[in-house]
Amino acid sequence: MGLLTPAAVFNFVGVSHGFKQVTALAVGGIAGIAAFIGCSLLLHRRLFDPRIRRSSSKGDIMVLVLLWLQLFLGLSTTIWTVNALDGHEMVLFMGWASGLTRFDPGASALILDTALVYKLHIVLGLTLFLITPFTRLVHIWSAPIWYLFRPGYQIVRSHSKTGVSTTPTLGPAGLAPSFGGDTVPRSHSESAQ
Numbered sequence: 001m002g003l004l005t006p007a008a009v010f011n012f013v014g015v016s017h018g019f020k021q022v023t024a025l026a027v028g029g030i031a032g033i034a035a036f037i038g039c040s041l042l043l044h045r046r047l048f049d050p051r052i053r054r055s056s057s058k059g060d061i062m063v064l065v066l067l068w069l070q071l072f073l074g075l076s077t078t079i080w081t082v083n084a085l086d087g088h089e090m091v092l093f094m095g096w097a098s099g100l101t102r103f104d105p106g107a108s109a110l111i112l113d114t115a116l117v118y119k120l121h122i123v124l125g126l127t128l129f130l131i132t133p134f135t136r137l138v139h140i141w142s143a144p145i146w147y148l149f150r151p152g153y154q155i156v157r158s159h160s161k162t163g164v165s166t167t168p169t170l171g172p173a174g175l176a177p178s179f180g181g182d183t184v185p186r187s188h189s190e191s192a193q
């Protein structure tokens with residue numbers, strides 16, 4: 001959003017380039033660190049939890065690896081950005097982004113002299129958009145408002161009469177995980193949790 005909003009809008013509302021740059025660095029940096037920690041945990045789980053690993057396609061793993069790399073590159077840009085707090089580099093990126101929306105073939109010339117890490121981050125960012133239709137990332141184009149209105153068919157575990165643990169356990173390789181208790185649709189469950 002920040003890159004695609006025309007500079008004239010920021011000028012109109014009185015937000016200077018320096019203020020926008022520092023805000024983007026601070027807010028984006030904090031959000032980026034949180035996302036990096038979360039993505040690392042998810043990637044570790046997907047790679048090293050045997051049950052999750054068995055049900056993951058190559059595409060599922062690739063998407064997480066690319067997102068992890070993208071976050072790493074994005075956070076790395078901050079090392080360069082702290083030396084450009086007046087926002088002059090950010091103005092170049094904004095010019096490049098608005099050039100893209102106008103199909104301006106000369107847009108890339110604006111960012112030719114910026115650090116390599118920005119370019120790697122941009123190439124990978126655009127690649128993530130490119131692979132979206134072929135991976136699980138496709139869900140970013142859906143607006144899941146229908147979830148608010150759908151009937152309750154969430155699957156939950158019933159309480160076992162025998163007192164046997166209902167903790168999910170690993171089934172034989174290649175099969176779905178087995179559960180200690182019966183699995184029943186929520187609408188039939190006596191005590192939906």
Ligand code: HEM
Nearest residue numbers: 024025028029032070071074075077081090093122125126
């Ligand atoms: C085509 C897509 C993308 C483009 C063009 C892009 C561009 C940029 C640019 C120019 C910066 C430097 C901003 C500055 O100077 O302050 C940046 C920073 C950053 N980007 Fe991206 N990015 C893209 C996608 C992504 C994605 C998908 C993620 C997360 C997975 C991400 C995470 C970050 C982070 C954490 C920072 C550092 C914090 C900040 O400066 O705000 N970027 N990005």
